[in-house]
Amino acid sequence: MDNARAWLDKIHAFEFDRPIKIMNVCGGHERSITHAGMRGALPKWLELVPGPGCPVCVCPEEDVYQAIRLALHDKVILVAFGDMLRVPVNVKKGEVRSLAEAQAAGADIRPIASPIDARRIAQDNPDRPVVFFAAGFETTTAPTAAMLAEGIPDNLSILLSGRLTWPAVAMLLDSGSPGFDALVAPGHVSTVMGPEEWSFVIDRHEIPAAVAGFGTESLLASFYSVLRQLKTGERFLDNCYREVAHPGGNPTGRRLLDHTLEVVDANWRGIGIIPNSGYALRPAFAQHDARLLFPDHTDPGRRRAGEMPPGCDCAQVVLGKIYPNQCRIYGKACTPRNPVGPCMVSDEGACRIWWAGGVRVAVDA
Amino acid sequence: MCLAIPMQIESIDGFTARCQAKGVWRDVSLFMMQDTLPVVGDFVMVHVGYAIQKIDESDARTTWELLDQILEENGA
Numbered sequence: 001m002d003n004a005r006a007w008l009d010k011i012h013a014f015e016f017d018r019p020i021k022i023m024n025v026c027g028g029h030e031r032s033i034t035h036a037g038m039r040g041a042l043p044k045w046l047e048l049v050p051g052p053g054c055p056v057c058v059c060p061e062e063d064v065y066q067a068i069r070l071a072l073h074d075k076v077i078l079v080a081f082g083d084m085l086r087v088p089v090n091v092k093k094g095e096v097r098s099l100a101e102a103q104a105a106g107a108d109i110r111p112i113a114s115p116i117d118a119r120r121i122a123q124d125n126p127d128r129p130v131v132f133f134a135a136g137f138e139t140t141t142a143p144t145a146a147m148l149a150e151g152i153p154d155n156l157s158i159l160l161s162g163r164l165t166w167p168a169v170a171m172l173l174d175s176g177s178p179g180f181d182a183l184v185a186p187g188h189v190s191t192v193m194g195p196e197e198w199s200f201v202i203d204r205h206e207i208p209a210a211v212a213g214f215g216t217e218s219l220l221a222s223f224y225s226v227l228r229q230l231k232t233g234e235r236f237l238d239n240c241y242r243e244v245a246h247p248g249g250n251p252t253g254r255r256l257l258d259h260t261l262e263v264v265d266a267n268w269r270g271i272g273i274i275p276n277s278g279y280a281l282r283p284a285f286a287q288h289d290a291r292l293l294f295p296d297h298t299d300p301g302r303r304r305a306g307e308m309p310p311g312c313d314c315a316q317v318v319l320g321k322i323y324p325n326q327c328r329i330y331g332k333a334c335t336p337r338n339p340v341g342p343c344m345v346s347d348e349g350a351c352r353i354w355w356a357g358g359v360r361v362a363v364d365a
Numbered sequence: 366m367c368l369a370i371p372m373q374i375e376s377i378d379g380f381t382a383r384c385q386a387k388g389v390w391r392d393v394s395l396f397m398m399q400d401t402l403p404v405v406g407d408f409v410m411v412h413v414g415y416a417i418q419k420i421d422e423s424d425a426r427t428t429w430e431l432l433d434q435i436l437e438e439n440g441a
Binding site: 028032035081113114115116117136139140142143146147149150188191192214215216243244245246250251252253256 | 368369380392394396397398399400410412413414415417418420421424427428431434
């Protein structure tokens with residue numbers, strides 16, 4: 001922790017005559033920042049903004065709705081990462097509004113911790129269709145691709161809601177009002193995809209960026225790096241997680257992603273379509289694509305289809321436009337015990353992380 | 366969801382490695398490590414049951430300490 005102290009001292013030695021905002025795009029980063037109480041230890045002029053770092057939060061409402069319907073009406077075994085089970089969809093009062101409620105209503109829904117669990121459940125139940133509802137960023141989608149490439153049982157299919165992180169940052173930067181002065185790039189996305197993926201932040205937008213790990217020292221080092229870049233005018237993609245995030249990323253993982261999946265335009269809940277930001281199964285794997293195998297239950301005419309729940313400002317939180325406690329219902333109608341929006345459901349959601357970190361009072365935006 | 370945990374490999378059978386972290390054992394897939402296959406005794410970062418990168422022992426131990434702190438907080 002001596003090194004953490006030294007990084008803090010170096011950061012405090014900077015002087016800026018305007019507020020500086022550093023965005024992170026990883027729930028793990030936000031958890032480390034909040035857990036360590038970093039905001040309280042950093043200078044007043046420095047703001048740490050949680051951005052699009054929660055794949056569960058942006059998973060399309062219609063995909064969650066489809067998963068619920070598959071489990072209820074098509075009698076499949078539906079498996080999903082545990083975070084997805086409590087994510088609410090927008091339905092009339094009294095209707096099943098989450099996978100957890102569908103499970104309580106008798107649907108066969110099983111939380112899993114790994115794509116390997118999905119394969120095992122399919123192997124153990126050869127007479128039943130098993131659907132793996134797979135939401136996640138590149139770090140999680142690559143293992144799903146690996147499972148697919150290695151070979152899966154005929155009765156296992158995938159409802160894929162995989163997303164790429166960098167296009168959301170590119171969209172913010174292209175908007176002209178990104179809302180941040182520097183970027184801390186995600187450590188494990190970079191471990192799989194390679195840190196170079198974030199070079200566009202510097203090359204196209206001249207915004208300082210540094211890849212960070214999840215320890216206090218790595219994060220503080222990345223803050224120092226981008227602040228120094230702002231101060232000197234020099235720009236380069238720094239890597240403060242060299243021990244794990246290697247140049248080129250994980251070549252096998254990238255090859256497996258490319259072999260099994262293609263990059264497509266994709267919807268982000270409450271935000272809309274972001275170009276080239278999603279994964280879809282390649283035609284060679286069509287026999288395992290749940291979107292092709294089962295009826296489409298989504299009804300675009302359904303009230304509030306695709307949106308965040310009423311009153312929930314989760315989309316603004318995800319884009320870093322407001323802080324979690326600036327949401328209109330934070331800590332009032334929406335708490336981890338009774339979450340309204342996905343940002344309060346997921347362990348990666350900024351609202352849930354802030355609540356766990358002791359922020360219990362809402363403030364005006 | 367992008368949380369990764371360092372584990373040490375105790376045995377390998379095909380692409381499946383028996384791994385241990387602080388007294389917890391798991392079967393971990395090495396299918397994503399085909400370019401630089403680890404060997405018994407190596408430490409790997411494990412995410413959703415897949416090894417995604419090799420890691421030094423000292424870095425593994427530092428990460429375990431960090432995770433301990435976070436788990437302690439979440440349990441409180």
